[in-house]
Amino acid sequence: MPIQSSQKGAAARWVLLAVTITALLLSTSCGSPKRSLNVFVASSMTEFAEVIRVDFERKYPEIDVRLNIAGSGALVNQIVEGASADLVLLAGATHMDRLQKDGSFLRPVTIARNSLTVVMDPRIASDVNTLADLTRGDRRAAICIQGAPCGALAFAFAEASGVDLSTATREPNVKAVLARVSRGEVDFGFVYRSDAQGAQEEVIEMTGTGADAFITSYSLAVARDGQRRQDINAFADAITHERAWKVLQELGFLRP
Amino acid sequence: MRAPLPRQFRYFAFVVVALVATPLVALLWRVPWSRIHELLREQVVVDALILSLVTSLIAAGTALLLGIPVALILSRMEGIKASITRALMTLPMVLPPVVGGAALLFAFGRNGVLGSSLEDVTGLVLPYSLAGVVLANTFVALPFVVLTTETALRSLDPRFELAAASLGANQTRVTMQVVLPSIKGSLVAAGVLAWARALGEFGATITFAGNVPGSTQTMPLAVFVAMETDQDAALAMSVVLILVSLTVLVALRDRWWPAR
Amino acid sequence: MAGPVTEQPQPLLDTHVVVERGEFLLDVELQVAPGETVAIMGPNGAGKTSFLYALFGWLPLRSGWILLDGVTIEAPGQDQFVSPHHRDFGMVFDDCLLFPHMTVEQNLAFGTNVEIETSPLVELLELSHLLKNRATALSAGQQQRVALARTLLTSPKMVFLDEPLASLDPSGRIQARHLIRSALNDQVSGALIVTHDPADAFALADSVMVLEGGSISQFGSIGEIGEHPATPWIASLIGWNFFAGVGSGSSVQLADGTQIATSESGLTGEVTIAINPSSVALFLEAPVGSPRNKWFCEIETIESVGELARVTLSGPVTIYADITLSAASDLELRKGLGLWVSVKATEVLVQSSNP
Numbered sequence: 001m002p003i004q005s006s007q008k009g010a011a012a013r014w015v016l017l018a019v020t021i022t023a024l025l026l027s028t029s030c031g032s033p034k035r036s037l038n039v040f041v042a043s044s045m046t047e048f049a050e051v052i053r054v055d056f057e058r059k060y061p062e063i064d065v066r067l068n069i070a071g072s073g074a075l076v077n078q079i080v081e082g083a084s085a086d087l088v089l090l091a092g093a094t095h096m097d098r099l100q101k102d103g104s105f106l107r108p109v110t111i112a113r114n115s116l117t118v119v120m121d122p123r124i125a126s127d128v129n130t131l132a133d134l135t136r137g138d139r140r141a142a143i144c145i146q147g148a149p150c151g152a153l154a155f156a157f158a159e160a161s162g163v164d165l166s167t168a169t170r171e172p173n174v175k176a177v178l179a180r181v182s183r184g185e186v187d188f189g190f191v192y193r194s195d196a197q198g199a200q201e202e203v204i205e206m207t208g209t210g211a212d213a214f215i216t217s218y219s220l221a222v223a224r225d226g227q228r229r230q231d232i233n234a235f236a237d238a239i240t241h242e243r244a245w246k247v248l249q250e251l252g253f254l255r256p
Numbered sequence: 257m258r259a260p261l262p263r264q265f266r267y268f269a270f271v272v273v274a275l276v277a278t279p280l281v282a283l284l285w286r287v288p289w290s291r292i293h294e295l296l297r298e299q300v301v302v303d304a305l306i307l308s309l310v311t312s313l314i315a316a317g318t319a320l321l322l323g324i325p326v327a328l329i330l331s332r333m334e335g336i337k338a339s340i341t342r343a344l345m346t347l348p349m350v351l352p353p354v355v356g357g358a359a360l361l362f363a364f365g366r367n368g369v370l371g372s373s374l375e376d377v378t379g380l381v382l383p384y385s386l387a388g389v390v391l392a393n394t395f396v397a398l399p400f401v402v403l404t405t406e407t408a409l410r411s412l413d414p415r416f417e418l419a420a421a422s423l424g425a426n427q428t429r430v431t432m433q434v435v436l437p438s439i440k441g442s443l444v445a446a447g448v449l450a451w452a453r454a455l456g457e458f459g460a461t462i463t464f465a466g467n468v469p470g471s472t473q474t475m476p477l478a479v480f481v482a483m484e485t486d487q488d489a490a491l492a493m494s495v496v497l498i499l500v501s502l503t504v505l506v507a508l509r510d511r512w513w514p515a516r
Numbered sequence: 517m518a519g520p521v522t523e524q525p526q527p528l529l530d531t532h533v534v535v536e537r538g539e540f541l542l543d544v545e546l547q548v549a550p551g552e553t554v555a556i557m558g559p560n561g562a563g564k565t566s567f568l569y570a571l572f573g574w575l576p577l578r579s580g581w582i583l584l585d586g587v588t589i590e591a592p593g594q595d596q597f598v599s600p601h602h603r604d605f606g607m608v609f610d611d612c613l614l615f616p617h618m619t620v621e622q623n624l625a626f627g628t629n630v631e632i633e634t635s636p637l638v639e640l641l642e643l644s645h646l647l648k649n650r651a652t653a654l655s656a657g658q659q660q661r662v663a664l665a666r667t668l669l670t671s672p673k674m675v676f677l678d679e680p681l682a683s684l685d686p687s688g689r690i691q692a693r694h695l696i697r698s699a700l701n702d703q704v705s706g707a708l709i710v711t712h713d714p715a716d717a718f719a720l721a722d723s724v725m726v727l728e729g730g731s732i733s734q735f736g737s738i739g740e741i742g743e744h745p746a747t748p749w750i751a752s753l754i755g756w757n758f759f760a761g762v763g764s765g766s767s768v769q770l771a772d773g774t775q776i777a778t779s780e781s782g783l784t785g786e787v788t789i790a791i792n793p794s795s796v797a798l799f800l801e802a803p804v805g806s807p808r809n810k811w812f813c814e815i816e817t818i819e820s821v822g823e824l825a826r827v828t829l830s831g832p833v834t835i836y837a838d839i840t841l842s843a844a845s846d847l848e849l850r851k852g853l854g855l856w857v858s859v860k861a862t863e864v865l866v867q868s869s870n871p
Contacts, residue, residue: 073484140384145467147484169384169466170473170481180466184367185383418574419613421601423627423670430601433626437617 036064037231038084042072042091043173044114044150044192045218049089051247056238063231071173073147086232088221089239092149096219108219111240112253114192116153116214119178119203124187131161131209134188141168142180142189149216150174154190157214178203192216197252217256280498287491295492303470304478305496308455311386311474315393316451320443322394323401323450328431330402331409342406349399356395357463364391365464388465389472393454400449408442409435448508452501528552528706529674532580533570535563542566542730545580548674553700553707555721555738557714559749562727564710568676571708572607573600584673606672606704610679612663614651620662621647627670637703641665641695657688661695668699674706681716690779690862693719714738714754718790718865726750739788755826757791757835768866774832777808777861788867793826795863796837799856800847810858811835815851818844825849829857 041049046069053065068075068085072095079085080102088105090096096108120128128134134141143158143165144151151170158165171177174191181189182202193212196205220239222232238244245255288295295301330341348356364371364382375381382388416438420430436443458476465472467481475493482490527547535542542563548554556564569575571582573590581591584605589598614623620643624632638644641661646654651662660680667675680696681689697720700707709720717724718738726734726741726749734746739758745751759776761768763783768776776789797803803810813831820826825844827837835857839847849855 071484077483138381140381142466145481145484147481167384167468167471169468171467172462172480172484183361183365185361185365186466413613415609416613416615418569418572418600419607419609420615420626422572422605422607423666424601425627426599426601434615438615440617 034062034064035228035231036066037086037228037235038066038068039235040068040070040075040079040083040085040088040090042075042089042149042218043069043175044091044195045089046175047194047198048244048247048251048253052235052238052244055243056235059238060231060234063234065235071144071148073145074172086223086225086228087235087239089218090149090221091218092152092216093219094152095149096221099221104224105221106224108221109240110217110219110256112218112245112248113215113256114194114218114253116150116157116190116211116216117193117196118188118206118209118211119181119191119196119199120188120206121181121184121186122202122204123184125204128188128206131163134206135164139187140185141165142171142177142186143168144174144177144190145170145172148173150177150190150192153214153216157190157211161210192252193254194252215254218253283491283494283498287495288488291488292492292495295489296496298489300469300473300478300482301489301493304473304475304493307386307389307470307473308475311389311393312451312454312457314390315397315454316447318390318394319397319401319450319454320447323398323446324405324436324443327402327405327409328435331406342402345402346399348396349403353396353457353459353461354463357392357460360392360395360460360464364388383464384466384468384472386471389461389474392460392464393457396457396460397450397453400453401446404442404446404449405439408439412438445508448504452504455501456497526586528585529571530581530583530586531571533567533582534578534580535566535570535575536578537566537575540566540730542570544725544727544730544732546725546732548706548708550705552723553709553721555717555724556708556710556727557712557717557724557754558727558733563730564727565678567727568607568678568708568710571676572603572605573597604673606667606670606675608660608663608667608675608677608680610682612659612683614654614659614662614666616650616652618651619647620649620651620654623651623662624666624669627666630669632669635665635669637665637668637699640699640702656683656685657692660684660692664696664699668703672704674708675700675704677707677709677711679710679712681711681713689713689715696720712753714742714756715790715792715865717754718756718867724754726754738790742790755793755836757793757796759789759791759833761787761789763787763866766861768864770833772832774811776833776859776864778864778866779862780866783866790865790867791835791859791863793836793838794824795859796835797858798827798837798839798847798849799858802856803858808861809864810856813855813857815849815853815855817851818849829855831857833857 039049049067049069053067057063057065072090072092075088075090076095076098079088079099088099090099091114099105118134124139143154146152146155155165169180169186171180174195177189178191178195178199180186182199196203220236222236225232326345330338330345333341361383362368364374366372366375366381366383371382380387382391412435416434417430420434425433456476457474458480461472461474462477467473467477473481475497479490479493482493528550529546529548532545533542540563544567546554556567558564566575570577577590577592579592582589584603588594588596589603590596615626618626621632624638632638632647633644641664643661643665646658646662651659654662660683664680677696681692684692693716700720709716711717721738723736724738724741725732728747728749734741734750738754741750742754742756742758745754759770761770761776763785765783766778766781768778768783768787768789770776778789811832813829813835816828816830818825818827820841823841824838825841827839827844827849829835829837837857
């Protein structure tokens, strides 16, 4: 019966294909010698973490560094709800305190500081000389949500300097604020100096506002994970190394 | 009577229902019930609740006003033109809402194609305004109205229109007094679906209308913000959203999708 | 075949409808005189409903014309087109199409400003007690009457009935025919009735137009058509027994003196009666009980038509009977056999020549 035999042949080919695919999948997932590191990074440190990752992977090709970038508050929420992180790089003290309560991380070290600044849409720059000019008319602002370190800092500054932020749009993290300003969707925003420095072509940083007195610090905490201690320490060293500091400085961060 | 299903189907269905119910139960478990009154009285929460109700109702109404005429025309179209129009009208339903919000921004934002001329002519700026929230909500809710209404129209016997015309009614009267009242149930379902979608809208809203407490911070946005600052408040608001949605769906019985 | 006899110079409806739908071509020329009712019969797909739709403007004419009362309603050659809702026609659909979201009263009021509760038509069609009901909560017969009233209340010059009795059971049909006939007589000056049932055509129409494959295969009175069918379809479907006679009270006397009892009353003058061959019962022994029409006849011929046997009998009357083949063999029917023939009075349809 030719029909049946050809069906049998087809079935056999499918089985063979399935076996081959399974074998391939197994060989990549189990057979690979690559180890991985999960690094959680506050979004204002995006560029820095990216530079360190590339350097690090060049030095340790067998380690795969996975960056998880979000607002500091969101990162801590993820960890509290069970996300697995080997190293955590956070802005602000509040969220690091929450992380410490979790108990699975070692004591943090401060690696850099960053100051608040005001950035403007270039189109309004010529009309604005003082902070009061900013809120004249119906100018629109963007600011981080209060839960994010950049937001806490900006609200504190606004209160101290009397800037009305009631109509400002609250963005989940500092990169979203910067994007709103650089796309011209809002007139001005509160970001870190490091962010302003990285976006010099799209936004204009306002000077003499006094915002630079409002400073947040970045700290690094590592997991109490005995088995991957070596890899974790290697990455922590890369972050705290003098060369890393050069990178931070270029990006606009301050010494701790 | 229907033929009985194999018993395994029932077990399987039970597992699936349980899978859907578990996260909701887990959320309810975490809610600080003793403090819920005080949490829901916070100004931010009250503002968000009122804003959500107002914008979602306006958006549902707008979606009905805009969607029904499109559905009427679509239900009479055939072939590739109909398929393309229908796909276009359905797109906001399957598109990630953030993409929808971004698209709205490029069209109606301050630097958008239409937004900049709109601002020049009328001084109206849609982003960061209540109108912007309504626009974002309408954009994502419109497909529910168009699809539900078109399905109902297509299942309506076209000869009712002939009968009405034979009695001397012109097209407007046929549409307003015969066609639309005949699919009243589906129109209600369409409106409720649109409203429910608008009430839960997050991505398009935060992208297009921003997150300004009191004017564009709706309940879902407030929940999102509160998740990083005041998790208890977030849970309390989530309870309200779940209760409202569930109540409406149960009240609608099986009418949320055209049965016939 | 010959067109209708037009006694007056200007027909109520004068039309030549040419409609193309894919492969199908409908080409019908028809004049309807004022006061005339024409039945349209024909097999499924012959174009009966399409013809009505074309008259209403729902199917575009490829060529031809439609004149109502001498006014051009549609003429593709002259670029004339009156919108359907402005045409002075009324239409009753086979399934009534009452608007389900309205009450009976709202349905009736849809096309008219007439006071519904006091309308004589509503009274005539026995709808007064149903006005507040939901239209969909009525029986088939009630719905049919509402649909008829709804159309007639708009006072159209001409009304089209598409299978008006199809949804009714046999007993309902007899009553409905009476109501339709009296309503039509009172209200409109012309009507077209699409039907499958020769009884409808017989009871309601002055003439019959038979459509087959999109064109007219025969036109004439139901009597002419029944006696001289032009095509096999006509022969098989409209092959009824027709008798002419003089009415007196509830019975009709034929030319040879035979009395035929009917369920009518007050008959006078010349009448035509029709009897469906399926309603003719055959018995080997004299039937006892109710039937008042019974005659002893002799079988002349037996022909089988599908699953039926058509038996031609002669005696006091010459009459056709259609019975099932199995019944025919049970009775051991053969040529020359003597049999009792009976017809219930309610199965005798009467049409007076001068209503």
